[in-house]
Amino acid sequence: MNGLKIHFWGAAGCVTGSKFLLETTSDRILVDCGMFQGLKHIRQRNWEPWPVPPSEIQRVLITHGHLDHVGMLPRLVRDGFKGPICGTAPSLEVARIVLEDSAKIHEEEAGRAKAEGYSRHEVPLPLYTLEDVRATLALFEPIPKDHWESAGDHLKFRFRFNGHILGACFIELVMADRHIVFSGDVGRPADPLLAPPERPVRADVLFLESTYGNKNHPDIDIESSLQEHINATIREAGVCIIPSFAVERLQTVMYLLWKLVRANRIPNLPIYADSPMGENVLDLFARFPHWHKLPMEDYRQMRRQIxxxxxxxxxxxxxxxxxxxxxxxGSGMLSGGRVLTYLSQLLDRPTTRILLVGYQAEGTRGRNLLEGAHELKIFGKYIPVAAKVIQLDSLSAHADQGELLDWVSDISTPPGYIFLVHGEPTAQDALRVKLENEKGWLVRIPGHMETIEINTSLL
Structure with missing residues (x-):
């Protein structure tokens, strides 16, 4: 096997919709199957037909359970995919929770659009349904971390710990003794709940995320920042709203708030964690204690406090x-979830503080708030923004530029191909320049739906 085609179906030139099809003469393997989010013209890609019939794909490998990496699996299955969907056990459990929640949201939004008549379609349809999710879950196949698994005549793969969220891994594939590495989303070395990411040591072909490829997270004491904003909220008799991704970020914020209460750095005021999906993910911390570093006694006390x-x-x-x-x-980018109900009632109050603690994709309400929007459209109505909006970058679950450079530092032989994915153009270009200037590596930035052919015998 000398020829390898790589089809960039998503997360090429944008942060969401991760999908990469690897095609050889005998195999088609899809790495991640994520949903597009953000700007309308990007979200509309979720409704486009598959470039290859899903029935012709043998296997799907997922790096982790976030919606932008697994959110289109039910549509893939509904449209004919019948092979195994492989990931670590916690990743598949996170994916189950995320997909069930996503299907409910799609069904509810379609129903609401029909009842209130704000859809352009006479009969609004959900992107997929709970029934589609149930069919998808039947194909889940958990694979132990670090275990090499065969996938066809010329391919084997394994998952390696990558921080970021519970169960997340980067993927190493070996094709005819050529190593192909998909970084997935790289976590941070000082995450409050997770151990530092492991690193690849060989990559003939490297797919590297670039979400924060153009910046380094500020070196601040996040607990002190939270303490400052919460105590200011108390002085103003207001509400501190922290929109959080239900997977990992919500649990991390809960843990930090509990630590502040325990240390008497903030008063014992009401703390609400409002995310059914986040609660389900919280349960996974008890089921998979070896995948995180939160002591179980702290976990139990935190749950009693909040x-x-x-x-x-x-x-x-x-x-x-x-x-x-x-x-x-939830949700962390204000794209849906319970946080919208709070904002619909509290966004127009100057005593409200909104702390944004994760990445805000282009076109989302969270990005609009960061860029100074004077109003947000929520549930079909425009709500004026009087609340204070603060971004706390240091709580991001994504590695920054320096941490990404450190993550690839054990790769001694330059990869033959490096593809920067999962990033906006300015972030990708900044990381490209760093990799080329500091390491002398030749970097490519693929476009959406681009196909690149590689002669693996020349690597």
Whole structure:
């Protein structure tokens, strides 16, 4: 096997929709199958037909369970894919939670659009349904970390720990003694809940994420920053809203808030964690204790300290609670979830503080807030922005530029091909320049739907 085609179906020139098809003369392997998010013209890609019939793909490998890496799996299965979907056990459990939640949201939005008549379509349809998700879950195949698994005549692969979120890994594939590495999303070395990412030592072909390829996260004391903003919220008798990704970021924020209360650095005020999906992910920390570094006794105390909201009626009780309070709610980019209910009621109050603690993709409400939007459209209505908006970059789950350069530092022989993916153009170009100037590596930035052929015998 000398020929390898790589099809860049997603996360090429943008941060979301990760999908990379590897094609040889005998195999087609899809790495990640994520949903596009953000700007409307990018989201519309989710409705486009597959370039290759899904029935002709033998296997899917997922790096981790975030929606932009697994969110299109139910549509792939509905459209004919029947092979195994491989990932680590915690990644597949996270994916299950994320996909079930996503399907419910799509079904509810289609129903709401039909009832309220704000869709251009006479009969709005969901992108996929819970039934599609159930068919997808039947194909999940957990693979132990660090275990080499055969996948066809010329290919084997393994998952290696990568931080970022529970279960996340980078993928090493070997084709005819050529090593192909997919970074997935690289975590941070000082994550409060996860161990530092492992590093690849060989990569003939490297796919490297570049979300923060143009910046380094500020070196600040995140606990002190949270303490400052929460105490300011109390002085103003307001509400501190922390939109959080339900997977990992919500649990990390909960842990940091619990530590502040325990150390008497903030008062014992009401703290609400409002995300049914986040609660389900929180349960996974007890099921997979060897995948994180949170002591189980701390975990149990944290759960007792913070009020976790499951029922939607309790969301309204939290809103009506007149006391100063902290609300941690999904979603992290304000693209959906319970946080929108809070914002619909509290965004127009100057005593509200919104702490953005994760990446805000272009076209999302979170990015609009960061860029100074004076109003947000929520549930079909425009809400004026009077709240204070603060970004806390140091809580990001993505490696920054320096940490990405460190992550590839054990690769002694320059890769024959380096593809920068999962980043916006300015971030990708900045990382490209760094890699070329500091390491002398030749870097490529593929375009959406581009196909590149590689002669592996020349690597």
């Amino acid at each position: 009020k976790v909201i499951s029922e939607y009626r309790d969301t309204w009780k939290a809103i009506d609670d007149p006391r100063p309070k902290i609300v941690v709610a």
